[in-house]
Amino acid sequence: MTILHVDNVRKTYGGNSYALDGVSFSVEKGEFVAIIGPSGAGKSTLLRCVNRLIFVTSGEVSVNGIAVTGLSNPSLRRLRRTIGMIFQHYNLVNRLTVLENVLHGRLGYKSTIAGTCGFYTASEKNRAYEILHAVGLHEHIYKRCDQLSGGQKQRVGIARALIQDPTLMLCDEPIASLDPSAAKIVMDTLRDINTRLGITVVANLHQVHVARDYATRIIGVNNGRVIYDGLPKDLTIDIIQKIYGSEAHDLILADGDTHGTH
Amino acid sequence: MHVPTPHTPLPRRPFDRSSFVLSATLAILAVLTIYGFTTFDTNGVDMDMALDMLGDNAKTLFFAPGLSNVTIEGLLKNLGVTVALGFLTTVLGAVIGMVFALASALNLAPVWLSVVVKAFTAVVRAIPTVLWVLIFAVSAGLGSVAAVLGMTFHSAGYLIKAYAESFEEVDAGSIEALKASGADWWQVVGQVFIPSSRAALMSWTFLRFEINFSTAIAMGAAAGAGGIGFDMFMASGFYLNLREMGAFTYAILIFAVLLEYVATKLHTKTMQG
Numbered sequence: 428m429t430i431l432h433v434d435n436v437r438k439t440y441g442g443n444s445y446a447l448d449g450v451s452f453s454v455e456k457g458e459f460v461a462i463i464g465p466s467g468a469g470k471s472t473l474l475r476c477v478n479r480l481i482f483v484t485s486g487e488v489s490v491n492g493i494a495v496t497g498l499s500n501p502s503l504r505r506l507r508r509t510i511g512m513i514f515q516h517y518n519l520v521n522r523l524t525v526l527e528n529v530l531h532g533r534l535g536y537k538s539t540i541a542g543t544c545g546f547y548t549a550s551e552k553n554r555a556y557e558i559l560h561a562v563g564l565h566e567h568i569y570k571r572c573d574q575l576s577g578g579q580k581q582r583v584g585i586a587r588a589l590i591q592d593p594t595l596m597l598c599d600e601p602i603a604s605l606d607p608s609a610a611k612i613v614m615d616t617l618r619d620i621n622t623r624l625g626i627t628v629v630a631n632l633h634q635v636h637v638a639r640d641y642a643t644r645i646i647g648v649n650n651g652r653v654i655y656d657g658l659p660k661d662l663t664i665d666i667i668q669k670i671y672g673s674e675a676h677d678l679i680l681a682d683g684d685t686h687g688t689h
Numbered sequence: 690m691h692v693p694t695p696h697t698p699l700p701r702r703p704f705d706r707s708s709f710v711l712s713a714t715l716a717i718l719a720v721l722t723i724y725g726f727t728t729f730d731t732n733g734v735d736m737d738m739a740l741d742m743l744g745d746n747a748k749t750l751f752f753a754p755g756l757s758n759v760t761i762e763g764l765l766k767n768l769g770v771t772v773a774l775g776f777l778t779t780v781l782g783a784v785i786g787m788v789f790a791l792a793s794a795l796n797l798a799p800v801w802l803s804v805v806v807k808a809f810t811a812v813v814r815a816i817p818t819v820l821w822v823l824i825f826a827v828s829a830g831l832g833s834v835a836a837v838l839g840m841t842f843h844s845a846g847y848l849i850k851a852y853a854e855s856f857e858e859v860d861a862g863s864i865e866a867l868k869a870s871g872a873d874w875w876q877v878v879g880q881v882f883i884p885s886s887r888a889a890l891m892s893w894t895f896l897r898f899e900i901n902f903s904t905a906i907a908m909g910a911a912a913g914a915g916g917i918g919f920d921m922f923m924a925s926g927f928y929l930n931l932r933e934m935g936a937f938t939y940a941i942l943i944f945a946v947l948l949e950y951v952a953t954k955l956h957t958k959t960m961q962g
């Protein structure tokens with residue numbers, strides 16, 4: 428079953444350069460897709476076109492068979508609540524507690540009034556607690572998020588996405604701000620979500636070796652175009668060089684090393 | 690590298706237009722002040738006696754406060770009236786301020802709406818509170834109604850700007866995250882904007898309450914809005930009762946110190962997050 432279909436998508440932010448320049452691919456249910464590419468390649472733009480945080484300039488994106496460009500606001504909300512998203516900088520509301528942040532994942536299912544005032548049902552709260560248990564944060568539910576470490580914040584972000592009951596999970600550089608051990612916990616959690624819950628994962632990753640270790644498929648992007656789309660094991664040094672251009676040298680040196688490319 | 694020895698003369702500071710203008714202004718003001726003192730017409734005034742009386746009056750004002758035309762209950766009641774005027778106009782201003790701040794923060798409203806609201810409130814703020822009260826007095830008559838309307842108007846203009854700026858500082862990432870999960874506009878306001886800026890909103894509102902309290906004293910006298918300001922006006926202009934003036938001044942001072950204390954507490958809380 429096709430979860431995500433991207434068809435000849437172009438995106439320009441004005442001017443005559445394209446952040447995305449005719450990108451096409453499909454993702455089947457259960458895949459773990461890593462999108463790799465140098466800084467400015469268009470990875471974040473591509474991910475945001477999927478849930479229409481960014482409007483495509485031309486082309487079409489469909490999620491679960493629904494074309495996103497023509498959706499009305501209520502339908503867009505209904506679609507977005509089936510797509511979880513996590514971010515490099517976690518994007519939590521720091522002044523609120525862990526539990527409140529996780530419950531934000533239910534907003535798409537709630538009435539405007541209940542959501543605005545933060546009224547959640549007992550079963551929603553219990554569900555949030557269960558998920559926090561699963562990601563190992565059950566001891567911190569009433570802590571304010573600014574008191575957590577980066578790795579813990581990212582797990583709150585994952586919990587917030589999971590409570591949406593998503594069919595697709597978008598991850599924009601989920602480990603780029605984490606140290607290697609926290610990064611490993613987050614990546615293992617994502618793999619767990621993918622294999623055990625059957626949620627399709629599409630993740631922008633900066634480190635080629637992480638992509639190789641976790642993904643079932645790698646898409647290499649450079650300058651708004653797909654350069655490579657295939658299995659991790661077929662990703663040769665030549666192709667990495669083509670994807671990363673001048674950055675490739677550092678990457679190949681760093682490959683296999685847990686610190687990645689920064 | 691060339692290391693300056695103690696014998697190297699310090700290079701002169703280059704000519705700087707703005708500091709030149711500043712020193713010139715200060716010098717001219719100093720000359721004018723001295724010139725002013727020398728040209729005072731003190732012919733009809735016995736300076737010794739005048740200074741004596743000034744001292745006496747200050748002593749009465751500050752060391753012998755007392756009430757005669759007004760009872761202590763009356764004083765407290767009228768202080769209450771003034772506080773109420775300040776409080777009411779702050780609350781009304783805060784409600785209006787919140788609505789229009791949502792319509793003018795750039796991360797919440799479309800650009801055209803934001804520009805319109807911001808331009809309008811800039812005009813409202815540019816006209817001082819007293820003038821607004823006088824403008825409303827044209828239709829409402831000089832009195833408490835004009836004072837409430839005028840003070841509310843200016844408070845709203847002030848709080849719209851303060852709130853909108855607090856909103857514009859909210860982290861764009863968390864807004865994006867909630868939108869991505871399917872939250873609608875109001876839900877993002879309630880779950881991201883309000884919690885993230887609550888401390889700043891409270892701090893700004895309280896600051897405006899302090900301003901409105903002192904404006905309310907002045908309006909009591911100037912616009913006949915009643916309260917302790919009107920009592921002071923009567924005591925000073927009508928009864929020439931310095932002891933009563935002293936009592937009023939102390940009452941206001943105590944209340945102002947109290948406000949300041951609460952404001953500082955609130956501010957510290959804001960700084961802590």
Ligand SMILES: Nc1ncnc2c1ncn2[C@@H]1O[C@H](COP(=O)(O)OP(=O)(O)OP(=O)(O)O)[C@@H](O)[C@H]1O
Nearest residue numbers: 440445446464465466467468469470471472473600
């Ligand atoms: N809001 C924006 N306005 C204008 N140009 C933008 C905007 N966002 C991205 N771009 C441009 O679009 C191109 C792609 O950016 P994008 O953020 O998608 O890259 P990326 O692959 O995610 O890079 P990184 O690894 O640094 O996150 C870049 O050239 C960038 O400068």
Ligand SMILES: [Mg+2]
Nearest residue numbers: 470471472600
């Ligand atoms: Mg990016």
